Amino acid sequence: MPKRIFLFLLADIILISLAVFLAFVVRFEGPVPSRYFLNIFGLIVSAIIFTLPIFYFLKLYSFSWAYVSTEELISLVKATTLSFLFVTASFFILRDHPVFSGFPRSTLFITFFFIFVFCGGIRFAKRIYLQTFHGREKGGREKTLIVGAGGAGEQVLRNILNSRYSSYLPIGFIDDSPAKEGLIIHGLKVLGRIDDIPRITKEYNIDSLIIAFPSAGSEMIKKAEKKGIEGGIINIKYLPPMDELIDNTAKVGMEVLRDVDIDDLLGREPVVLDQKSIEDFLQNKKVLITGAAGSIGSELCRRVAKFKPSLLLTLDQDETGIFNISAELKESFPKLEVISLIADIRDEEKIKQIFKKFLPHIVFHAAAYKHVPLMEENVDEAVKNNIFGTKIVAEVAINNKVESFIFISTDKAVNPTSVMGATKRMGEMICRILNEKNQTKFICVRFGNVLNSRGSAIPIFKEQISKGGPVKITHKDMKRYFMVTSEACLLVTQAGAIGQGGEVFVLDMGSPIRIIDLAKELIRHSGFEPEQDIEIKYIGPRAGEKLFEEILTAEEGTIVTQNQKIFMVRLSNIDEDKFNIALKKLKESVYNKETIIKILKEIIPTFRPTNY
Numbered sequence: 001m002p003k004r005i006f007l008f009l010l011a012d013i014i015l016i017s018l019a020v021f022l023a024f025v026v027r028f029e030g031p032v033p034s035r036y037f038l039n040i041f042g043l044i045v046s047a048i049i050f051t052l053p054i055f056y057f058l059k060l061y062s063f064s065w066a067y068v069s070t071e072e073l074i075s076l077v078k079a080t081t082l083s084f085l086f087v088t089a090s091f092f093i094l095r096d097h098p099v100f101s102g103f104p105r106s107t108l109f110i111t112f113f114f115i116f117v118f119c120g121g122i123r124f125a126k127r128i129y130l131q132t133f134h135g136r137e138k139g140g141r142e143k144t145l146i147v148g149a150g151g152a153g154e155q156v157l158r159n160i161l162n163s164r165y166s167s168y169l170p171i172g173f174i175d176d177s178p179a180k181e182g183l184i185i186h187g188l189k190v191l192g193r194i195d196d197i198p199r200i201t202k203e204y205n206i207d208s209l210i211i212a213f214p215s216a217g218s219e220m221i222k223k224a225e226k227k228g229i230e231g232g233i234i235n236i237k238y239l240p241p242m243d244e245l246i247d248n249t250a251k252v253g254m255e256v257l258r259d260v261d262i263d264d265l266l267g268r269e270p271v272v273l274d275q276k277s278i279e280d281f282l283q284n285k286k287v288l289i290t291g292a293a294g295s296i297g298s299e300l301c302r303r304v305a306k307f308k309p310s311l312l313l314t315l316d317q318d319e320t321g322i323f324n325i326s327a328e329l330k331e332s333f334p335k336l337e338v339i340s341l342i343a344d345i346r347d348e349e350k351i352k353q354i355f356k357k358f359l360p361h362i363v364f365h366a367a368a369y370k371h372v373p374l375m376e377e378n379v380d381e382a383v384k385n386n387i388f389g390t391k392i393v394a395e396v397a398i399n400n401k402v403e404s405f406i407f408i409s410t411d412k413a414v415n416p417t418s419v420m421g422a423t424k425r426m427g428e429m430i431c432r433i434l435n436e437k438n439q440t441k442f443i444c445v446r447f448g449n450v451l452n453s454r455g456s457a458i459p460i461f462k463e464q465i466s467k468g469g470p471v472k473i474t475h476k477d478m479k480r481y482f483m484v485t486s487e488a489c490l491l492v493t494q495a496g497a498i499g500q501g502g503e504v505f506v507l508d509m510g511s512p513i514r515i516i517d518l519a520k521e522l523i524r525h526s527g528f529e530p531e532q533d534i535e536i537k538y539i540g541p542r543a544g545e546k547l548f549e550e551i552l553t554a555e556e557g558t559i560v561t562q563n564q565k566i567f568m569v570r571l572s573n574i575d576e577d578k579f580n581i582a583l584k585k586l587k588e589s590v591y592n593k594e595t596i597i598k599i600l601k602e603i604i605p606t607f608r609p610t611n612y
Contacts, residue, residue, distance in 0.1 A: 016119075017048075023108075023111040023113075027104055050083040055079050142167055142168055144169060145171060145204075156212045156239070157185065173188060174190070174197060175190050194224050197227035208233065208236070209228040209233050229524075283308050284310045285403075288355075289312070289315065289366060290364070293316035293324070294367075300489045303490060311360075313354075315345075315367070316342070322340050351393055355402075356400065359400055361404075362402070362406070365407050367389065368408070370410070379597070382420055383590055390407065404496055406443045407427055409446045413446065416606070419600070442502065443499035458522065462522065470535035474539055475515075488507065505569070519536060578603065582603040585599050
């Protein structure tokens with residue numbers, strides 16, 4: 001950087017000197033009379049003395065050549081105007097001095113016009129060069145349409161034009177706005193609407209599609225992707241939603257482009273968050289995340305890390321998973337202190353040591369056994385981990401004066417038909433009871449299935465499709481609420497920020513989606529036709545599964561919160577004495593499956609197990 005600044009300073013000195021001399025040449029329309037040489041020298045010195053410091057303070061020596069923009073142009077206008085005013089004022093004040101008198105004052109105006117042109121030219125030279133000679137090169141590059149002629153689309157195009165190594169050759173824009181039809185942006189025309197993509201693709205032999213709608217709903221992405229596939233385009237990229245661009249909103253670079261995935265085709269609208277409340281909640285706090293190696297826990301780690309906690313504690317019994325997420329966090333957030341902890345939440349002494357040593361302010365409790373069929377076969381493990389593990393972590397949190405304890409629950413806890421759902425319902429009840437006895441805020445958050453989480457439908461379907469099918473569906477009428485992992489975790493942090501303690505928050509998951517529709521969409525997305533190329537086979541519901549999940553019990557209602565995607569459940573009262581007796585019985589009978597089911601049915605009247 002010092003060498004770069006020195007070179008720019010040297011260049012500016014030469015260009016300012018040249019500007020002054022040329023101003024006199026222009027003024028006298030040829031050779032300059034020798035009596036003005038002293039004036040030329042004085043003007044050169046004055047212009048350098050005033051211009052260089054102003055350029056420095058307006059940051060005209062600390063910019064990227066490739067990304068120089070109108071901001072730098074405005075700064076250049078300000079700088080040359082200010083330096084012109086200072087030089088003119090100094091010449092007026094010292095007008096009786098031989099150096100500053102007796103020459104045409106019009107040369108001052110001409111001088112600073114040349115300074116603006118020359119100093120601006122050197123700063124914009126690289127960008128002009130890249131756009132002129134590299135932005136249009138065709139060899140080996142993919143002809144690309146950019147869907148979205150707004151700010152994000154313009155930045156995508158600018159990044160392509162400014163990169164000599166880009167694999168994209170931009171051909172034009174696509175936008176549904178009538179006001180943008182026919183507009184030309186950086187030399188490229190808005191060629192038509194999304195419905196025109198198949199026609200335009202054939203007309204211009206398009207190879208790639210970049211969907212630049214970070215603030216649009218997924219229906220728009222889905223429509224653009226569908227039209228792209230109709231036109232025979234295989235390489236389709238898109239900008240992720242704005243909430244995932246928290247650190248990238250200033251410049252949308254090519255590195256944030258992603259392949260269109262099934263996550264983005266579910267009809268979900270973008271999540272709008274109160275980032276200030278989340279920042280106030282997490283910034284400079286010590287945060288512990290249990291189950292940090294899991295799908296939800298690891299994404300929570302990434303989301304929390306963006307809000308700059310003072311310490312992030314990642315805890316799980318999965319050694320490899322913790323190693324991977326900790327390594328990723330340390331690479332992505334080098335200034336964040338991350339401590340990896342291998343522990344079982346059922347190990348009370350180990351949990352006590354961890355809390356006593358690190359004294360976390362906030363706990364996200366995501367550790368749980370979640371697979372319904374497995375927990376039907378391993379009832380004892382579900383009880384020990386999801387109930388008593390949660391109880392241990394929650395009580396240790398109280399004893400160490402944790403500020404907020406956020407419990408990750410599930411829609412399967414509502415009118416549960418599975419052991420997993422019943423144990424998560426018990427976890428909610430534990431948090432509700434403990435909240436009334438201490439200063440720690442206990443907050444529960446329910447949401448549905450998380451796409452692409454380990455063991456969920458999407459990865460299984462993808463594997464089955466890769467093998468040529470069949471794709472196995474439990475029942476043609478099976479429906480589920482779905483969320484993408486990033487959305488779920490963002491809303492969990494928001495719920496933690498607005499929670500006052502004792503609430504169960506329900507996240508708005510839109511409408512439930514039929515599993516068969518999801519499977520067909522994924523088959524088409526993979527380039528095949530359902531039933532023609534890939535068979536769909538019905539295998540029947542598994543133990544503990546419902547055809548349709550709920551998010552509320554019959555006696556519960558919801559209260560609107562300040563975030564339109566988050567609702568608060570109206571909870572029924574809990575008989576604490578009866579609940580504690582049930583916990584004691586569960587502990588005594590933890591290896592007796594029939595007794596466990598009986599106790600769970602007693603404490604959760606809506607529990608209707610399908611397998612017993």
